[in-house]
Amino acid sequence: MEPTSLVNRIEVPARQGRAVRVVAGGRVRVVDVAGRQVGDVFTFAADDLGEYLSASHTRATLSRLFPAVGEDFVTNLRRPILRLVEDASPGRHDMLIAACDKARYAALGAAPDHASCADNLRDALADLGLASIVVPQPVNVFMDIPVDTAGGLDWFEASTRPGDSITFEALIDCVVVVSACPQDIVRINDGVPSALELHLWDPDPRPSDAASAVDTSTHATQTRR
């Protein structure tokens, strides 16, 4: 069901990250504003940042590389934390590749001050007065890393179009961090990192709020399984 009580829209500027608190039952949508932009999504339990969405535990639970719509991401304590409720994108996402960081860019020959998703995570959490000693494996939305039959990986450009999105429902109170990946050396962002947008809904949408709902009529609304 499409939520109707949109409560907040937050821009994630190109090459930056933002953190938001989402209560159980609330929803967060990541929108690729201009298309061909990867977002690194991290999620922590609100009461203990030592518990966080774990890609490896999720893969083991689902026996899949990435959840299908309706399936749950779990934490390092194997507790469901997010549900994938809608995918209005080409459906290409990655849960294998680590967040980019200073060492990654140093190896690629970038300037020492190149932005990274790992730094964006730390900065965004700090804006909420929080800190994590780990940089979890992120959920790389819109990132297209196909696995071939020999086990090899490729690095494709994101195939998203302007306005494509993916929507998650929080299953416990959590902190969600989204980094608009600043990768401009490997071609995943088509060489030009751009902004993302977050749309947030409270639980239990009220019909009277429908008039204030975001207009998604211009966006793709195909739901993939």
Ligand SMILES: [Zn+2]
């Ligand atoms: Zn990145």
